[in-house]
Amino acid sequence: MAIKVKVGKKDENNIVDVSFETEPGRAKESYERTLKRLGSKLTIKGFRAGKAPAKVIEEHVGQEYVRAETLDNRFISELFDEVFKQENLNVVHITNLEKVDFEKADDPIKVTAKVELYPEVKLPDIEKIKLKVDVPDISLEEQVNETLEKLAQNFADFKELDADGTIEIKDEIEFDFDGEFKNDEGQWIPKPGMRAENYQIIVESGRFIENFLEQMVGMKAGEEKTLDLGFPENYHDEELKGKDARFKVKVHKIKRPNVPKLDDELAKKTNHETLKDLKDKVTEEISKQKVQVENNLVNEAILRELIDKTEFAISPSMVQRELDHDLANMKKQKNMSDEDFKAFVETIDRSLEEKTAEEKLKRGIIITTVIKEQKFEASTEDIQNELAKYNFPPDYDMSQMNMPAVVNQLNLDVLSNKAMAFIREQAKIDLNPVDPASLMMPGHGQTGHVHGPDCSH
Numbered sequence: 441m442a443i444k445v446k447v448g449k450k451d452e453n454n455i456v457d458v459s460f461e462t463e464p465g466r467a468k469e470s471y472e473r474t475l476k477r478l479g480s481k482l483t484i485k486g487f488r489a490g491k492a493p494a495k496v497i498e499e500h501v502g503q504e505y506v507r508a509e510t511l512d513n514r515f516i517s518e519l520f521d522e523v524f525k526q527e528n529l530n531v532v533h534i535t536n537l538e539k540v541d542f543e544k545a546d547d548p549i550k551v552t553a554k555v556e557l558y559p560e561v562k563l564p565d566i567e568k569i570k571l572k573v574d575v576p577d578i579s580l581e582e583q584v585n586e587t588l589e590k591l592a593q594n595f596a597d598f599k600e601l602d603a604d605g606t607i608e609i610k611d612e613i614e615f616d617f618d619g620e621f622k623n624d625e626g627q628w629i630p631k632p633g634m635r636a637e638n639y640q641i642i643v644e645s646g647r648f649i650e651n652f653l654e655q656m657v658g659m660k661a662g663e664e665k666t667l668d669l670g671f672p673e674n675y676h677d678e679e680l681k682g683k684d685a686r687f688k689v690k691v692h693k694i695k696r697p698n699v700p701k702l703d704d705e706l707a708k709k710t711n712h713e714t715l716k717d718l719k720d721k722v723t724e725e726i727s728k729q730k731v732q733v734e735n736n737l738v739n740e741a742i743l744r745e746l747i748d749k750t751e752f753a754i755s756p757s758m759v760q761r762e763l764d765h766d767l768a769n770m771k772k773q774k775n776m777s778d779e780d781f782k783a784f785v786e787t788i789d790r791s792l793e794e795k796t797a798e799e800k801l802k803r804g805i806i807i808t809t810v811i812k813e814q815k816f817e818a819s820t821e822d823i824q825n826e827l828a829k830y831n832f833p834p835d836y837d838m839s840q841m842n843m844p845a846v847v848n849q850l851n852l853d854v855l856s857n858k859a860m861a862f863i864r865e866q867a868k869i870d871l872n873p874v875d876p877a878s879l880m881m882p883g884h885g886q887t888g889h890v891h892g893p894d895c896s897h
Contacts, residue, residue: 443519445527453755454559455535459552460523467510471545474510507542511549516540519551530558532758556755561809564749569867573741575734577873583726584719588702591722595709596697605694607659611643612695615656619687621671621680633677634685638692649685656689664690737879738869739860746863747802754801762797763790810859818854826850 448457472494479497480490487496498506516537524531533556541550598612607613619634643653655667667687671680700706704714712718771781810816827850832838 442526443523445523447527447529450557452753453757454532454557454753455554455755456557457552458523458529458555459550460519461551462519462549464548465546466519466549467515467542468545470515471506471510474506478506478509511540511542516551519549520553529555530560532556532558533761535757556758558808559753559805561750561752561805563746563806563809563813566746566863566866567868569742569745570870571738571741571745571867572870572872573734573738574874574879575737575871576876576879578730578876580723580726580730583730584723587722587726588719589699591710591718592699592702592706593697595706596699598695598697601661601694601696603661605660605696607643607657607691607694608696609643609645609657610697612640612697613643613656613691614638614640614693616690616692617687619685622684628686631679634687652687656691659689659691661691661694664688734871735860735864738864738871742863742867742869743803743806746806747799750802750806752802752805754798754805758801759794759798762801763793766793766797766800807856807859810862811855814859814862816855816858816862818851818858822854823847823850826854 443460443462445458445460450456475494475497478501479492479494482492482497482500483489484492484496484500487493492500520531520534523529534553535556536554537551538554539550539552593610601611616637617635617639618630620628620630621634623629641648641653643657645654647653649669650672652667652669655669656665659665665688667689669685669687671677671683671685673682675681702715707713707715707718710718712721767781767785770776776784827846
């Protein structure tokens, strides 16, 4: 028998009144199980443990307590799930459980609540979207050759140079460094984290602090030098951000790599029979990465276009929940104490963070709308293929994972990927190869997982 449901009119915040009444006796079985469970824990005079009649147990603990135990959160949640499915309500959140009427086991259950519905949107015609999207102009051949060269370097033997040898890029060096930074008052301040002895590193541009290793090129073993540097504005240490610095360095050893040839012998060290097999595999992987990067950039451009051309009715409470969820996740991931987390929250620009949260929600709404309109589903094979992408080692203990949550996330990822693939196929996209460095500028980006109404938040 269907549950009798009455749904009110949606307000400007997507809130509706929902009231429903079940068939009589809907909770009878659960009520009787509750009495039995409670009775098994009671010692009632005149009866053996767990053998008191239901009526006696009911009188002993009180009907109100039995009703409360019967209609627990799980029971009520299952009723709501049934109502939402029956009425095809896409619910984000039960904002207020206003009233629950239930007197006797044979009675119907009457519930009144306010719920927030997921925003409904009308997407523009995706087939009419025309975009030119900048993508990195990268030579596949050059990328493959560069990757193979780096792979060969991983198998290099390092030989220490004699006293006349000087540092070159790709050398491995061992050296001491002792640094200090200039504070806001112009004083040079030493810092424990800025010194080390017998430090080893491969000399490559971009490693360590910018222009640190580059200034050491040409030095000999035993030579000392003072390096003048500056910490970047985005440096992880707040005390050093944007500060001038200087380091005294002393070189102890210089080792030059002897890089093996790119041949079948090297390929065998990487579990490939021939160099051709290795090159084919590298080409395949880089081709996949190239397609993925292009797809990410296209996804970003299309989602921005769809957001601009779609009207949304997102409630402030929905934005706040999204932001609070993101902050809670960050606290957990960084293992922050309550005190540190509170101090961090006080430093953020709340209005800016709310805009970011709203943007994420809009993306999720678009993706979810496409999924529902196209009736996409994730098969068991789809989910298994998605899980396989994570390349867990054979001995990985899967029992440590919360599999229901993992499967739910994989399901969302599969559906999101199907939706984005559909959008890319429908829209007219012109790829415009550009200098990869220009894609690091503001206005370019990549999109990750998009959140739908079935997410944990």
